[in-house]
Amino acid sequence: MSKKKKIEVDLSTEEKIKAAARTVFTKKGYAATRTRDIAEESGINLALLNYYFRSKEKLFELIMMEKLNSFFGTIAPILGDKTLTLEQKIAMVAENYTKVLTENPDLPLFILSEMRMNPEQFVTKLPFEKLFESHFIKQLQETRPDLHPMHFLMNILGLTVFPFIVRPVLIASGVLNEKAFNARTEERISLIPKWMNAMLKKK
Amino acid sequence: MSKKKKIEVDLSTEEKIKAAARTVFTKKGYAATRTRDIAEESGINLALLNYYFRSKEKLFELIMMEKLNSFFGTIAPILGDKTLTLEQKIAMVAENYTKVLTENPDLPLFILSEMRMNPEQFVTKLPFEKLFESHFIKQLQETRPDLHPMHFLMNILGLTVFPFIVRPVLIASGVLNEKAFNARTEERISLIPKWMNAMLKKK
DNA sequence: GTCTATAACCTGATAGAC
DNA sequence: GTCTATCAGGTTATAGAC
Numbered sequence: 001m002s003k004k005k006k007i008e009v010d011l012s013t014e015e016k017i018k019a020a021a022r023t024v025f026t027k028k029g030y031a032a033t034r035t036r037d038i039a040e041e042s043g044i045n046l047a048l049l050n051y052y053f054r055s056k057e058k059l060f061e062l063i064m065m066e067k068l069n070s071f072f073g074t075i076a077p078i079l080g081d082k083t084l085t086l087e088q089k090i091a092m093v094a095e096n097y098t099k100v101l102t103e104n105p106d107l108p109l110f111i112l113s114e115m116r117m118n119p120e121q122f123v124t125k126l127p128f129e130k131l132f133e134s135h136f137i138k139q140l141q142e143t144r145p146d147l148h149p150m151h152f153l154m155n156i157l158g159l160t161v162f163p164f165i166v167r168p169v170l171i172a173s174g175v176l177n178e179k180a181f182n183a184r185t186e187e188r189i190s191l192i193p194k195w196m197n198a199m200l201k202k203k
Numbered sequence: 204m205s206k207k208k209k210i211e212v213d214l215s216t217e218e219k220i221k222a223a224a225r226t227v228f229t230k231k232g233y234a235a236t237r238t239r240d241i242a243e244e245s246g247i248n249l250a251l252l253n254y255y256f257r258s259k260e261k262l263f264e265l266i267m268m269e270k271l272n273s274f275f276g277t278i279a280p281i282l283g284d285k286t287l288t289l290e291q292k293i294a295m296v297a298e299n300y301t302k303v304l305t306e307n308p309d310l311p312l313f314i315l316s317e318m319r320m321n322p323e324q325f326v327t328k329l330p331f332e333k334l335f336e337s338h339f340i341k342q343l344q345e346t347r348p349d350l351h352p353m354h355f356l357m358n359i360l361g362l363t364v365f366p367f368i369v370r371p372v373l374i375a376s377g378v379l380n381e382k383a384f385n386a387r388t389e390e391r392i393s394l395i396p397k398w399m400n401a402m403l404k405k406k
Numbered sequence: 407g408t409c410t411a412t413a414a415c416c417t418g419a420t421a422g423a424c
Numbered sequence: 425g426t427c428t429a430t431c432a433g434g435t436t437a438t439a440g441a442c
Contacts, residue, residue, distance in 0.1 A: 150387060162368075172322030191354065199402065
């Protein structure tokens, strides 16, 4: 017999705490989160949080590392792949990123908010060279040697990620509901490659 | 004689607290800010903060309203202006926004972070209809009736604002220093209108 | 208006019983 | 492993002297 008899209910205590921590940290951010909130959300006792994870900060770092891997793990392998054309990479970034973010819409704003408040804490643990010295950058330089390749990296990321960054505002203001938002970002999967192509052409 | 004999030093106590609150709230966010931090930063006594502003929350709302006005006040009048062409609006948004954000680079991430944690608090006080039912939206619909105008509003804002949102990461990681960052965003003032024009063309 | 002192409460973390 | 009880320190806000 497996340890887990049920699907959600019989998670180990450790996993229950992690699941609750993901929810609460994501919603409130590190500073506004109380360890009591996490305990309540997970249905476990407050003391067990420290028993399993030693401190609020250690638990947060664990969750943050998961999030960073989701965020950068999607993109770094694509941009570094030497067998893909520039057009293929752009299409894959738009599609894969949109799908990851649709499942996890607060990922970018969560990461950027926390990194802004404490940049040193995580910046050393991230593969920035992988992005900024990637094969993708070389391809951009070959295609448009007249412009800094950073511009186009910024453009593809901005076009893909920016809607998710303003999503809380759009939804709270009633401009779009969740369903309409998802319909628009789904449309952008095929639009972004066309737009990027138009921007990359020399006029 | 004027009340103010010196320029920075002789601000009224109230203005000193507000200036310190701007600095500390922007840097740490609402939840991580301690009223003691603001008192120390401004050189005034802790009790005076409550004397002038009643509570931490009231002071924060005041600062947040200033920030929201800087952020939306730049853009709403341009997008609503019925005498400007689509191309003129795009050029003005890129230029004016970039200049405002260069002076106040953490403005967008500050606003979006705080609104994410507490969307209801500010969303009612914002002129979203001004943006999403503006003359600019009508012009987009006329130019590209086949696509939702939201896409192009997202694109102009994303291309302009996104670099400032990832700025803390870029600078902390050493990918760009402040000077190089400013050089790139300055370049984008003239690039964004060209890119938007290319995106708006039917192919 | 400004200060010191302190009230009233909250928060992360642990000791110790089971 | 899990719980209750509690400690030690921090936090917002105010009372009251000057």
